[in-house]
Amino acid sequence: MIVVAHLSDIHLDGREQRADRARRVMSYLNAAPRPLDALLVTGDIADHGLASEYEQAREILSASFPIFTCPGNHDKRAAYQQVLLDGDGAEEASDDAPVNRAYQAAGAVFALCDSTIPGRDDGRLSDATLSWLDKLLAGAPDTPAFVCFHHPPVTLQYPFDDIRQFGEERLAEVIERHPQVVAIVCGHAHTPAATTFAGRPLLIGPGVASTSVLPWERGTFLDLTAPPAVAFHVLGDDGRLITHYRAVT
Numbered sequence: 001m002i003v004v005a006h007l008s009d010i011h012l013d014g015r016e017q018r019a020d021r022a023r024r025v026m027s028y029l030n031a032a033p034r035p036l037d038a039l040l041v042t043g044d045i046a047d048h049g050l051a052s053e054y055e056q057a058r059e060i061l062s063a064s065f066p067i068f069t070c071p072g073n074h075d076k077r078a079a080y081q082q083v084l085l086d087g088d089g090a091e092e093a094s095d096d097a098p099v100n101r102a103y104q105a106a107g108a109v110f111a112l113c114d115s116t117i118p119g120r121d122d123g124r125l126s127d128a129t130l131s132w133l134d135k136l137l138a139g140a141p142d143t144p145a146f147v148c149f150h151h152p153p154v155t156l157q158y159p160f161d162d163i164r165q166f167g168e169e170r171l172a173e174v175i176e177r178h179p180q181v182v183a184i185v186c187g188h189a190h191t192p193a194a195t196t197f198a199g200r201p202l203l204i205g206p207g208v209a210s211t212s213v214l215p216w217e218r219g220t221f222l223d224l225t226a227p228p229a230v231a232f233h234v235l236g237d238d239g240r241l242i243t244h245y246r247a248v249t
């Protein structure tokens with residue numbers, strides 16, 4: 001069994017309230033009696049992409065289990081890479097090149113893809129990112145894989161569908177070539193949700209900083225009072241994936 005925790009959209013902005021919500025979630029995860037196999041953080045880590053915000057993220061995103069991140073539309077690639085990824089690849093860190101990373105943990109592959117477009121809120125996986133992903137998956141055909149990025153590649157029937165990921169038919173072609181992809185994991189929506197994409201589960205992590213208000217709920221756009229929440233994606237030994245969602249009060 002593989003237990004992968006997933007949080008998203010912590011939007012650290014220097015305010016204590018944002019940091020406190022992220023700290024509460026990490027305390028909850030770190031208190032697990034059985035260490036988690038990995039934690040995925042699917043973007044919008046810093047609210048303004050400032051180095052100081054990533055320094056705070058480094059301090060808060062601390063655990064005995066591996067933590068894998070990808071950038072969101074609020075992140076700035078160069079600062080994200082230089083501060084949060086420990087300068088890994090910093091010599092070529094720039095806002096122009098997508099920041100894609102592959103990791104292995106607990107017998108699974110985690111592809112953390114950059115779906116951002118600098119200066120824009122909507123997203124797209126570049127051709128370079130898609131060919132990187134295709135090659136990565138082709139190199140480990142028998143290892144279960146989680147494909148992760150920030151922007152959902154589908155409409156969610158909620159107020160922010162106009163800033164989703166576009167060009168998604170290119171991603172679907174890649175996923176369809178690789179049956180070992182067990183799930184596609186993303187954030188950005190600030191609401192826990194689940195659907196399918198290219199025949200696989202598409203699992204959207206709740207927002208830590210805030211929760212989107214759905215069209216049939218009271219309120220406008222973002223609820224800042226709902227508790228932060230996390231997801232647990234559990235891959236059983238029988239190959240079945242189950243997702244549990246938890247609010248952290």
Ligand SMILES: [Fe+2]
Nearest residue numbers: 009044188190
């Ligand atoms: Fe966000």
Ligand SMILES: [Fe+2]
Nearest residue numbers: 044072073188
């Ligand atoms: Fe976002």
